[in-house]
Amino acid sequence: MSLSRRLFQGLVLLGMLLCLLAWRDISGNxxxxxxxxxxxxxxxxxxxxxxxxxEPQEIKRTDNTITYIYRSFKDAPALPYDPxxxxxxxQSTTPYLVDEEKKVRKVQDKTEGKIxxxxxxxxxxxDGQTVTGHEYTEH
Numbered sequence: 001m002s003l004s005r006r007l008f009q010g011l012v013l014l015g016m017l018l019c020l021l022a023w024r025d026i027s028g029n030x031x032x033x034x035x036x037x038x039x040x041x042x043x044x045x046x047x048x049x050x051x052x053x054x055e056p057q058e059i060k061r062t063d064n065t066i067t068y069i070y071r072s073f074k075d076a077p078a079l080p081y082d083p084x085x086x087x088x089x090x091q092s093t094t095p096y097l098v099d100e101e102k103k104v105r106k107v108q109d110k111t112e113g114k115i116x117x118x119x120x121x122x123x124x125x126x127d128g129q130t131v132t133g134h135e136y137t138e139h
Contacts, residue, residue, distance in 0.1 A: 031072045031118045039122070049122055056122075064125040065132065070127045073114040087095040117139075 035052040038044070049068065056068035099105055116139045123133045 031070055031120050031136070033136070036120060036134070039131060039134050041131055043134050045129075046124060046129050049131065053120070064126055066126075066128045068122045068124070070120040070122075072117045072119075074117040075114065 058069040060067040121135045
């Protein structure tokens with residue numbers, strides 16, 4: 001295999017890795033603080049926001065503003081559980097529960113918990129095209 005072909009394959013692999021990392025930011029797992037620093041009130045457009053952060057999780061509309069809300073989450077730490085010290089409540093040990101429709105169904109196992117990591121709120125002018133302000137908080 002020639003050196004140029006190996007170099008090309010290495011660059012393609014690196015490009016794919018970078019795309020996967022960028023997708024994690026776009027998909028809502030994280031809000032990239034470097035992208036937040038790029039937002040300029042009065043200058044940044046809605047299209048630029050959509051490229052940097054993707055679709056918002058929530059949109060609020062009033063007569064004066066349109067607000068985009070982005071949230072990112074992290075896994076909640078597991079609580080320590082020692083069966084010798086703590087016994088679960090009897091209703092927690094049954095594999096069935098009664099739902100809102102008064103039907104008995106099997107309890108679903110919890111796979112993971114999520115707690116807030118950061119929140120980004122972006123305010124747009126009434127025309128919906130230019131950012132008037134933004135708030136970024138890390139929890």
